[in-house]
Amino acid sequence: MSQDLVTFLNARLDEEADLARRCGGCGEWAAQGHTVDFCQGELAGFHPTVALHVALHDPARVLREIEAKRRVLARHEFSPAIGDPELPWDNRDDCQYDGEPGPCDDVLDLALPYADHPDYPRRP
Numbered sequence: 001m002s003q004d005l006v007t008f009l010n011a012r013l014d015e016e017a018d019l020a021r022r023c024g025g026c027g028e029w030a031a032q033g034h035t036v037d038f039c040q041g042e043l044a045g046f047h048p049t050v051a052l053h054v055a056l057h058d059p060a061r062v063l064r065e066i067e068a069k070r071r072v073l074a075r076h077e078f079s080p081a082i083g084d085p086e087l088p089w090d091n092r093d094d095c096q097y098d099g100e101p102g103p104c105d106d107v108l109d110l111a112l113p114y115a116d117h118p119d120y121p122r123r124p
């Protein structure tokens, strides 16, 4: 499951980054009362709290968040038991960051928002 989960997570991050890139490139989104300024136009009729929430998901911010998640994921790369220079200490696939058997808690937490996705890897 470890590598399946990483592959799955990278696919979701790729999708979100692609979508954010297609929505961005013009500046910051901003909320003003019931209106969200998408910098290419405005859309009114939101509850002010919803407008703030939408503006918070500005594509530039989403892309920064995705890059941060990719760096966390890279730190938690799995060290396969086969070819692991640390053998014979632990004959298992484990996280290079925390030594936990994969997937470690941090990778599981990164994947949690996508748990309802139909391709989410399930434990056998």
Ligand SMILES: [Zn+2]
Binding pocket: 075, 076, 095, 096, 097, 098, 099, 100, 104, 105, 106, 107
């Ligand atoms: Zn880890």
